[in-house]
Amino acid sequence: MSSPRSPQPADGLAALGDAVRQVAEASLFACAEPCDASRTAGLLQARPPAEAWLTAAVAFTGPFEGVVRVTLPGPLAGDLAGAFCGTQPDALDASQVADFAGELANMVCGRWLTQTHRRERFELAAPVVGGTAPADIAALTGRDGGTLGIVVNDAPVLVGLTAAHPMTGA
């Protein structure tokens, strides 16, 4: 019996993009669709230069291990957090928005693993959420094919996947 193969970047990102879409539609009342590098770059350029961004990362272990990252503009995170819990965005404080960003990454990672590796068992670590400097955003899109651009409510979201090959080398 062969060992489960850790996902190749393209396979993983496409499925992650689908997971983002499902999370957006089910829980956030938002529209989400993957976009190509050119459109992603355009969306990023259109953002205010000093805008705050959040990155939520969820590490997972199991038959293979890795990290799923969701990076999004702060205002979008606030809007989606408000939609998620049925309140106005300005009624939420920074810690609540960060909590939401972590839960977003948690749902994306969990949905992706459930749909692509339902027969395997994974453990997801608690999300880690932090700010990302605008200057670092563009660099994310250049990472060896490991980042997908998604447009959510006309704003860019970057979903990244780092997956380590299992020790058995499949």
Added chain:
Amino acid sequence: MTGEPMAGPGQAGPNILIVDDSAIMRTMIKRVAALAGTPLGTIFEAANGREALAILEQHPVQFVFTDLAMPVMTGTELLREMQARDQWRGIVRVVITTDGSDSRRHEADGLSVSVYVEKPFRPEEMRDVLTSLTTAR
């Protein structure tokens, strides 16, 4: 640990305990439950299994909605503790989790879980879960 009465005077409804380490997820579940249109009693919240056990020791609860992956005490550990106590045998257990793997579902079956809800879920899914659970009481 908080308890928020949902029913007005004279209204009867089950007390629900929501267990999730994400405060905003607890808020979302509470909101969806309140909008479901079924009578509810008090809604309690806990951030992990240990807090949940403390609430169960002190308050009558009819439904427990729990995440699985939580710090301090996981949802699986909470469900095992509940399984071991006769006084909690009648509590309806609902798992709400991002982990829909076959092995977790099988494990939940062995811990008297009535409903397994995968995140993300649509509000109407939770409405349907609450309606079916309250109708069955």
